[in-house]
Amino acid sequence: MAVRSYGVAIRDGFEHLMTEHREVFTIGQGLWSPWYVGSTMTDLEKQFGKARVIDTPVSELATTGAALGAALCGYRPIVIHPRVDFMLLAVDQIVTQAAKWRYMFGGDVNVPLTVRAIINRGGEQGAQHSQSLHAWFAHIPGLRVVMPATARDARDLLIASALCDDPVLYIDDRWLYGVEEEIGSPVELDLRLEGPRLVREGAELTLVGAGHSAWLCTEAARSLAENGVSCDVIDVRVLNPFDARLIVDSVRRTGRLLAVDGDWTTCGFAGEVIASVVEALPPGALRASPRRLTLPEAPAPTSAPLERSYYTNVADVVTAARQLVGVPGDSWE
Amino acid sequence: MAVRSYGVAIRDGFEHLMTEHREVFTIGQGLWSPWYVGSTMTDLEKQFGKARVIDTPVSELATTGAALGAALCGYRPIVIHPRVDFMLLAVDQIVTQAAKWRYMFGGDVNVPLTVRAIINRGGEQGAQHSQSLHAWFAHIPGLRVVMPATARDARDLLIASALCDDPVLYIDDRWLYGVEEEIGSPVELDLRLEGPRLVREGAELTLVGAGHSAWLCTEAARSLAENGVSCDVIDVRVLNPFDARLIVDSVRRTGRLLAVDGDWTTCGFAGEVIASVVEALPPGALRASPRRLTLPEAPAPTSAPLERSYYTNVADVVTAARQLVGVPGDSWE
Amino acid sequence: MVARTSPRYDAADTDLGALADPARFHESLTLPLEDRGWLTGALRTMMLARACEERIGDMVTSGKIRCPCHLAIGQEAAAVGVARPLRASDRVFGAHRSHAHYIALGGSVRKLMAEVLGRDTGASRGMGGSMHLIDREHGLHGTVPIVGATIPIAVGAALAAKMDGRGDVAVSFFGDGATEEGGFHESMNLAAALKVPVLFVAENNMFSSHLHISLRQPHASVARYAVAHDVPAWRVDGNDVVAVAAAACEAVARMRVEPGPAFIEAVTYRWRGHVGARDDEDVGVSRGGDLPAWRQRDPVRRLFEALVAVGDADTGLLGRLEAELKAEVEAAWAQAQGDPFPAPDALLARVYGGAR
Amino acid sequence: MVARTSPRYDAADTDLGALADPARFHESLTLPLEDRGWLTGALRTMMLARACEERIGDMVTSGKIRCPCHLAIGQEAAAVGVARPLRASDRVFGAHRSHAHYIALGGSVRKLMAEVLGRDTGASRGMGGSMHLIDREHGLHGTVPIVGATIPIAVGAALAAKMDGRGDVAVSFFGDGATEEGGFHESMNLAAALKVPVLFVAENNMFSSHLHISLRQPHASVARYAVAHDVPAWRVDGNDVVAVAAAACEAVARMRVEPGPAFIEAVTYRWRGHVGARDDEDVGVSRGGDLPAWRQRDPVRRLFEALVAVGDADTGLLGRLEAELKAEVEAAWAQAQGDPFPAPDALLARVYGGAR
Numbered sequence A, B: 001m002a003v004r005s006y007g008v009a010i011r012d013g014f015e016h017l018m019t020e021h022r023e024v025f026t027i028g029q030g031l032w033s034p035w036y037v038g039s040t041m042t043d044l045e046k047q048f049g050k051a052r053v054i055d056t057p058v059s060e061l062a063t064t065g066a067a068l069g070a071a072l073c074g075y076r077p078i079v080i081h082p083r084v085d086f087m088l089l090a091v092d093q094i095v096t097q098a099a100k101w102r103y104m105f106g107g108d109v110n111v112p113l114t115v116r117a118i119i120n121r122g123g124e125q126g127a128q129h130s131q132s133l134h135a136w137f138a139h140i141p142g143l144r145v146v147m148p149a150t151a152r153d154a155r156d157l158l159i160a161s162a163l164c165d166d167p168v169l170y171i172d173d174r175w176l177y178g179v180e181e182e183i184g185s186p187v188e189l190d191l192r193l194e195g196p197r198l199v200r201e202g203a204e205l206t207l208v209g210a211g212h213s214a215w216l217c218t219e220a221a222r223s224l225a226e227n228g229v230s231c232d233v234i235d236v237r238v239l240n241p242f243d244a245r246l247i248v249d250s251v252r253r254t255g256r257l258l259a260v261d262g263d264w265t266t267c268g269f270a271g272e273v274i275a276s277v278v279e280a281l282p283p284g285a286l287r288a289s290p291r292r293l294t295l296p297e298a299p300a301p302t303s304a305p306l307e308r309s310y311y312t313n314v315a316d317v318v319t320a321a322r323q324l325v326g327v328p329g330d331s332w333e
Numbered sequence C, D: 001m002v003a004r005t006s007p008r009y010d011a012a013d014t015d016l017g018a019l020a021d022p023a024r025f026h027e028s029l030t031l032p033l034e035d036r037g038w039l040t041g042a043l044r045t046m047m048l049a050r051a052c053e054e055r056i057g058d059m060v061t062s063g064k065i066r067c068p069c070h071l072a073i074g075q076e077a078a079a080v081g082v083a084r085p086l087r088a089s090d091r092v093f094g095a096h097r098s099h100a101h102y103i104a105l106g107g108s109v110r111k112l113m114a115e116v117l118g119r120d121t122g123a124s125r126g127m128g129g130s131m132h133l134i135d136r137e138h139g140l141h142g143t144v145p146i147v148g149a150t151i152p153i154a155v156g157a158a159l160a161a162k163m164d165g166r167g168d169v170a171v172s173f174f175g176d177g178a179t180e181e182g183g184f185h186e187s188m189n190l191a192a193a194l195k196v197p198v199l200f201v202a203e204n205n206m207f208s209s210h211l212h213i214s215l216r217q218p219h220a221s222v223a224r225y226a227v228a229h230d231v232p233a234w235r236v237d238g239n240d241v242v243a244v245a246a247a248a249c250e251a252v253a254r255m256r257v258e259p260g261p262a263f264i265e266a267v268t269y270r271w272r273g274h275v276g277a278r279d280d281e282d283v284g285v286s287r288g289g290d291l292p293a294w295r296q297r298d299p300v301r302r303l304f305e306a307l308v309a310v311g312d313a314d315t316g317l318l319g320r321l322e323a324e325l326k327a328e329v330e331a332a333w334a335q336a337q338g339d340p341f342p343a344p345d346a347l348l349a350r351v352y353g354g355a356r
């Protein structure tokens, strides 16, 4: 057991993969850069050589397509997009090629491609350097979508993604790079068996989130508990294929659901959580109307005060939870 | 009043726009082609000249960006993508540029760009020639998304889109081109005032859909009525910004909701309809769990029998509706 | 660089010159002294591809085939010539017009027919139809209809081949229209930067759907892009299977020993319309009246006459082969029609991988 | 084509030759006989851009500015030279490194400072920061940080200008890295096909973030792409404001009368790091030790010395201007710091358009 930050744990995942699996290599922008990918790939090119840690021209589409091509020929490439925003230039390769390749060729072709995209927001970067859009990709059959919320998952789900024979979009979040956890040595999970996890048990409310939103839920649940509100917290982990059963069972017990998502509302993942739950539960199973806590329906602003109010924080989750369970404000001191 | 097919009505919309508004022009692939865009633009280039009806190289991204650039300089371009699938190569220009342009430059810049995308599926075309993905675009603040279901809307919402000062994604569906309606002369609507429309009133169930799905709902409601099940049918028309109030009010009355959508389930538009409704209604307002009828979680197959079972038809809607209202099967002959 | 047996075309030329003149190159081919044995086989393969596509065209017209079919009739020499130096461990990718690529690499006619009929016995098990063909056994790793989509994928296959270190190469077949997609340029630069063994094969038939290249690009020759991206290029008469094969052999031989990209522009013409069996003039697309002349630049006839001239074929061969191949295709078609469709569970069972 | 006053560089050359040699072109500029009046203004504008960016750099270091700032210190001549033939009705677009473009076109220093501070009085009303600048009054229609994104947008602005028929042109500023985006090539071809008056200005500083162009492209000169796309191209010393202006004047003059694209490759170098005030060597990016030599190719000093040589400036001018501009920037900064942030309702009120 050792204390690992989320960022360093990602690097541990790369190190494990490239040491144990010769067919794994990484390609993308900024892999030889001191700042592009934070602490998550530091000196990998020195350790494994620039032939397996490939920095590229500013060509998202070709780089992603090339990784797909290598995946079709016996390798397990991990293509890196330092921002989700940049990856949008390559959606054709991810969504129309990789995700459909096995199917349109009869089901027998393995597509062990991992696309790693980094959510990198805040810091007054503005509208074009802030998007997450995980809902877009969770919408696509054939594409597995993973969002780790803890250091262990950051490492082990990266490993599971690379070892999976289907294309996987692995999305990590810079806001989590500093979060630490005590973890053991790397484990090779079978991604097809992974799904949402109950990370905290409670009785009055079910809090659901993925990635950084799962972290917000956990933090909020802690402070809610101190104020006598006990919550189930579910870390979604795998957004597609989405298995809602654990969430449904939880809401059946708590009767209340708050879905937190650091993305936009309309057709977003929080709405999917709510829809999946109410479809599965009989009418009358809820004690309160389910609620989602998401971004305002606006692009990301730059101006500091606007940016502060734009993003959801732990206090916002606590407030929303409190309203849902109907705890009056004054009982909160 | 004249009987117009949906396809020809779109052409009427172009004709009105280009006759009445000198700043309107169209650009995209296949505009001089006899087959690309069906009956919707026939001979427009002969009528208005190839300087205003511009066919292009196979360059979706540059063509879309160019239309945006013209929109920023006093024109009202309509860029055509003969298939949603091709448009994916241009999502950066639509989602990261056009949709955010006004906002990131302070709110005062008009972006009167219309992107017209055609849903063109079936006919054993397969996985790469079948996507709709309207949920993706409805997810983006700053981008208005319109899906006409009738000939009148096909024409008048196209006109409203072109005359709107915000970027609009207008999605029409080839499966509707033959649907006829008796309509008057073109009307210039203010898109900002348009939204979902109640196209049929009933008591037991609320059917909701957009574009071709709205047509399915209307057809199904007719046959359901013949069998004693009366439904509200709501044609969504404008998916973003999404105004769910009409749907919420309907479900408050009927207590039952079936959302039909010709797209995938996870993070799709049907889920958004359900989430918006249950968020707004008090617990216990529903008489049955809401339900969505969407595509199977698979890319589009080509093989005829698989393709037949892949797409939703009127009978599927009727069956799902019947189950929701709990009408036993045998009472149906 | 130029292919040995064809007139010298400088890849840097921005226009096609004589190659674009349909009145030229009707004469029979000049055959190389070596490598003659292969040519009779090449004739047969080109004729087989054509027989398949003529059959498919008829069945599209009759309505028996419903998936969109893009026929390469008239362009067979590009596919067959490029296939000359290839081996099963190479990785070939195509696009929407790839029946000839599939046949040139040795694909089964029965599986092709079954695929366009959506049968479980098809090349893609009935999941892809004409626009999605695969035959990994013979090195065909996939053809898809999103224009330009397989170009970067082929670059990655070449990267894999380079990492394997066994001298395999990747090949990307695409058309002149695909050179207008940004991904094509990104791919050329990436291949040059990574020095991977990918052969870009542009079949320049001067049309993208209904539009002649003069309406889409300032110049008619696309090899000029290879020059800009520092990729060695050959421009050849794409209806001269000997010229295409010579360029391919030269390019591939070098790539196998010294990994790096290469480019072949094969100037050709499609006899049929963009999609389906018609010729498009029926629906008002002007082909400048060039079609009849282009039919005279027939890659099959030109090779056949050359073989007769050097005594490698008798005058009756063409007719005998035609009859034989027609029968072969007919038999495959008949079998395919009896083949089963994918089972209903294929709809959901083929999306994700099975147990590891 | 070549710019009049600079040595003849053939745009078809694939490498930069002397232009890439930091030891060259340190001497003062050769001034044209005509158009001298403009040069003193050009000196002042280049120095103003630099003064603004030095201030911004300091404030980034001090933490007073938090948005990412990409400084163009050392590259001022490209912006100021290209601005020479432009008028307010032209449409200019930039990218992430566009402070100098904004100043060169006449943008307000106060609004620039307010923008990087996120104030409602900023160029983009505090909604964009350093990477999103607009000043339509002076012809700047937008700068954004998605690499290559404004290139096709500029092509469309040029299409609009052509439709307007008033001889206006569009200008797209971008870097060498942007030429690796497919959209750049699509845009060049589209501009050539539509014959629209867009001037593509590639500021080739030989770096994309941490990577030298030799690690990204087979050749160092990007003008070769213009040749492939049949776009008339000039390659100039980007630190020679006279050479840049000459090329721009020639290109724009032609475009105004006869719509069509043109391309200028301005070879230059950035003195600071990719982002922020540091030089990147501090974080381990090797710049090959070229930085000190490149500082000697200072576009400001070279113009100043030339002006002194011909008697258009006295030796004290540089110091006086420096002090004056420093004070101007300081004042603007002070005012901007007192400016209000956007009101809370701006968060949602600026997404869609208001009443028609």
Ligand SMILES: Cc1ncc(C[n+]2csc(CCOP(=O)(O)OP(=O)(O)O)c2C)c(N)n1
Binding pocket: B029, B058, B086, B089, C096, C097, C145, C146, C147, C174, C175, C176, C177, C178, C179, C205, C207, C208, C209, C274
């Ligand atoms: C990304 C994309 N854009 C547009 C199309 C429509 N389309 C299908 S084939 C084709 C023509 C391509 O021309 P070319 O590459 O020369 O191939 P050819 O048909 O001549 O063999 C086009 C534009 C498509 N399939 N994909």
Ligand SMILES: Cc1ncc(C[n+]2csc(CCOP(=O)(O)OP(=O)(O)O)c2C)c(N)n1
Binding pocket: A029, A058, A086, A089, D096, D097, D145, D146, D147, D174, D175, D176, D177, D178, D179, D205, D207, D208, D209, D274
């Ligand atoms: C589409 C996209 N990919 C990657 C990036 C990250 N990025 C920001 S600036 C930059 C370098 C661009 O280099 P160049 O175009 O030469 O401009 P310069 O920084 O030299 O002025 C990169 C890669 C981005 N912003 N957008």
Ligand SMILES: [Mg+2]
Binding pocket: C175, C176, C177, C203, C204, C205, C206, C207, C208, C209
């Ligand atoms: Mg073609």
Ligand SMILES: [Mg+2]
Binding pocket: D175, D176, D177, D203, D204, D205, D206, D207, D208, D209
């Ligand atoms: Mg640069």
